[in-house]
Amino acid sequence: MDFKSSDAGVWREALSSYESTIESIGKPNLIPLDDFYRNELPNLLHKRNPNPYITTDELSKLMQWKLARxxxxxxLLSFVSSLDDAVVRNASGKAFASLPDVSKAVSELTVLKGVGPATASAVLAAYAPDVAPFMSDEAMVAVVGDSKDYSLKRYLVFAEKIQIKAKELSSPEDIFTPSDVERALWSSTIGAKVKSSSTKSDDVVSEKKPKRKRK
Incomplete structure (x- = not known):
């Protein structure tokens, strides 16, 4: 899918295939991890208002999701899992309180060992999907052309472009969040790879089948 596309229907179709794409890539552990990240974790974070935070255990599970996807x-998982819980709660609390200043929020989280801008973006996206998109490889390539630079500066460029696209695609009847845009891009990219891989496998099987001799 072309990031420049302004066809909300195409984007909505890509987004609606997200769950089936998660299932198609053959990582059984990713299915429950994705459910935790998209459904359970946001609820846990928002229940802690007015002073939300993430725990070390939750951050570790988020990291498992990020690495599986x-x-x-x-x-990275080892670093994050060994972080002191009080330190994680404090850093994440400051980060959430910094929003909608995404730059400051990311900076508050990256003081934690093993947490770079990409992981920080995943934490912020779980709490505020309408502000901070996750910095996935697939979305980075689609939006800024490559996934080589995971600096804060690069993330801010990426996030702004995604935010603009979300507003462009949204209507009063159908709202797109920056996180929706990221998931649509991921689903479209991975879905195309899975389909291509399946087609190649079918071709190989077809070539290996012995040709029947004519009688």
């Missing part, structure tokens, strides 16, 4: 980096 993207590239596996076990050291």
């Amino acid at each position: 993207g590239k596996w980096r076990p050291r």
Whole structure:
């Protein structure tokens, strides 16, 4: 899907296929982790208003989700899982309180070992999907052309473009959040890869089938 597209119907279709795409990539552990990230975690965070925070256990589970949906980096999970809970609660509390200043919010979270701008963006997106999109590889490539630079500066460029796109696609009847835009891009990109891989597998099987001799 082209990021420049302003066809809300195309975007909504890509977003609606998100769950089936999650199931299609063959990572059984990702299904419950994604449910936790999109449904359970936001509820937990908002129940803690007016002073929301994330715990170390929740951050560790979020990291498992991030690595399962993207590239596996076990050291990051190890770093995050060993963080002091009081420190995580304090840093995340300051981050949430900083919103809608995304730059300050990310900076408050990246003091934690193992938490870079991408992980920080996932934390913020769980709490405020209408403000901060997750910085996934697939969305980065679609929006800014590559996924090589995961600095705060790059994230701010990425987030602004996603925010603008969300407003462009939204109507009074159908609201798109920045997180919706990110998920649609991820679903479209991964869905196309899964379909391409399946087609290639079918071609290989077809080539291996022995040709029947004519009688």
